Amino acid sequence: MRELPEDRPPTDEDxxxxxxxxxxxxxxxxxxxxxHSLAFADLSFLVQEDPEATWRFIKIAADAKLSMHMAGxxxxxxxxxxxxxxxxxxxxWIGDEAPRNPGLQLMLGMVWRGSMDGETWRRFEALRDxxxxxxx
Numbered sequence: 728m729r730e731l732p733e734d735r736p737p738t739d740e741d742x743x744x745x746x747x748x749x750x751x752x753x754x755x756x757x758x759x760x761x762x763h764s765l766a767f768a769d770l771s772f773l774v775q776e777d778p779e780a781t782w783r784f785i786k787i788a789a790d791a792k793l794s795m796h797m798a799g800x801x802x803x804x805x806x807x808x809x810x811x812x813x814x815x816x817x818x819x820w821i822g823d824e825a826p827r828n829p830g831l832q833l834m835l836g837m838v839w840r841g842s843m844d845g846e847t848w849r850r851f852e853a854l855r856d857x858x859x860x861x862x863x
Contacts (some may be wrong), residue, residue: 731769736777742784745769750797770805778813781805782820789830799863802834807841814847818854825858835860 731737731745748766751759773781788801809817825831835855840848855862 730765731773737773737780737783739783739787742780742787745784746788746791749801750793752800767804771808774805774808774812778809778816781809782817785809785834786824786828786831789828789834792830795833798830798833799837802837803839803841806834807838807843810838810847810851811842814843814850818847818850821851822854825854825860832858832860836863 731741737745745766748762749770751763751766754760754763770781770784773784785801785806788798788805793801806817821831821835825835835858838851838855843851
């Protein structure tokens, strides 16, 4: 089980390893389920305290050619939470990246309102519509 470093911001390699642990959501072994739980806790912390690292995690996941199921899992958890906690900033990043990132576009189609305020949700839906993202 890996933990994010406490003495420095996470590197892209730290975030790739975190993604691998987070993808153990359906693991059968108790050890793998524990690894996923720790990754979930790390990401929950990142979403609230380090939106830039969270965004890098999402881009790494979008570039990883994940299965539809795993892309949906990340969209419905990490991406929705980032939008809920840091809507304006996340929308800027999404608007800059999504036009050229099909993996991110796929995830955008699987985002639900979650904890987003009304204005963030309206802006997100408009951005998704402008990109002609298919909602799933």
